[in-house]
Amino acid sequence: MPPRICFILPCYEEEKALSHTLPRIKEKYTSLVEKKLISPESRILFVDDGSQDNTWKILSAASEKDPIILALKLSRNYGHQNALLAGITEAYHLDFDATITMDADLQDDMDALDEFIKKYLEGYQVVYGVRSDRSTDSFFKRETALAFYNMMRFFQVPLVYNHADYRLLGRPAVEALLAFPERNLFLRGIIPLLGFPSTEVFYKRQERIAGHTKYPLKKMIAFALNGITSFSIQPIRLITFGGFVVSLMSIGILFYALFQKMAGKTVSGWTSVIFSLWFLGGLVLLSLGVIGEYIGRIYLEVKSRPRFFIEQKKGKNFHEKTSSH
Structure with missing residues (x-):
């Protein structure tokens, strides 16, 4: 029987992108079901990370209209890493066989999902999406990314080169991830520590379909500092x-x-x-x-403060209530 997969897409003020993302991810979902790579009981989970625009309104309407769409609304903006963890935690509680995390701006190539799932079916519990090139990046973005990875390597932080947060985690890997109690999350460093069989799928990152980047230089520096101080002395x-x-x-x-x-x-x-x-x-x-x-x-x-609070849940699989983790 094909696995039940939960596709997790964190969103922060993505109202402009969602009109493109929703039909595209549903189209890919249908294709994967028809190929019998995933179960029809698989779901697409959007996590609204405290957006101030119409992101939640769009997601809420989509979840009421389509049973394959689930939506979480966090009580405020907790940051990309915590939004990812919120989605992964809910997927674990809903007993999905595996999760796939990806960006909601369509920069992560959805055509690579077939290969992700095939690798999972071969027995890999962790599948990393790795960029094959950075031709779509500006010169500044490309050079700062190179400096980031070189700095992480110098400080001996465990990272997969050119991998962001486009990845598949099997249920055993998710369970192990949720055993990590730290509040300063750096998932790119934690995942390699899990030790489960892993492999890489290479893809070409696309141009952002709409909106603007949520990682300006200031956030990139803070992200790098968090990674270094979380994993290296x-x-x-x-x-x-x-x-x-x-x-x-x-x-x-x-x-x-x-x-x-x-x-x-x-x-x-x-x-x-x-x-x-x-x-x-x-x-x-x-x-x-x-x-x-x-x-x-x-x-x-x-x-040990809670890493996030969930304000609302929308979708057939959810019983709406406020919860914290």
């Missing part, structure tokens, strides 16, 4: 190494100062003193900032 070790190097340098400066003193040229050291003050001051502030990031993460984890 390398920055702390770099601070230790930097302190060791500066200590060695200070010994050299001490001998230099003594030599200048004995030679009667102490006034000439003004440049080196100013440089040392600025260098050490900057190093101290940077070190405090890095340590503060880690302490802030610990602070948020210790409080």
Whole structure:
């Protein structure tokens, strides 16, 4: 019997894109059912991450009209990673065999879904959607993405290169994922830690069909910092190494100062003193900032606040009620 798949699409102010996305995903759903790759009991789950536009109105109407459409409304904007987790959690509670997460802006190539499911049927519990090229990206986007992956590799964060959040997770992998209690989610790093049989499907990312990107530079930097501090203590070790190097340098400066003193040229050291003050001051502030990031993460984890609240559920499979996780 074909597997029951839940397709999960997080949305944040995607009213312009949904008029294209809804018919396209339903068309693909029908195609997969006709090919007997998925069960007719599979569903498409949209997660509204606190949108302020008409996104929820559109999703709510679609779920009432079509039984294959499910919709979740989060009580506010919790961020892309938490929206994904909300969808995955609900899919798990509804006993789906596997989940496939993808963007709602049609940039993730839906034609790759056939291969995703075939890999799952071969026994893989994790299937990563990996971009085959970045020709559709701007120069800035391409270079910052390259810098992101290189930085993650340097800090030894487990990542699949050129993989975002287009992936399939079998039920055992979902169950293992939900055992991770952390509040600072970085799913791209957590999934490789699960250890289940995995493979990759390559696809070409499309142009955004409508609307604008929800990941400007500021959010990209915050996302990268979250990934590094969640999975690596390398920055702390770099601070230790930097302190060791500066200590060695200070010994050299001490001998230099003594030599200048004995030679009667102490006034000439003004440049080196100013440089040392600025260098050490900057190093101290940077070190405090890095340590503060880690302490802030610990602070948020210790409080163990709910990662999201669900305000509404729409669809045949749901009993509407407010819940938290």
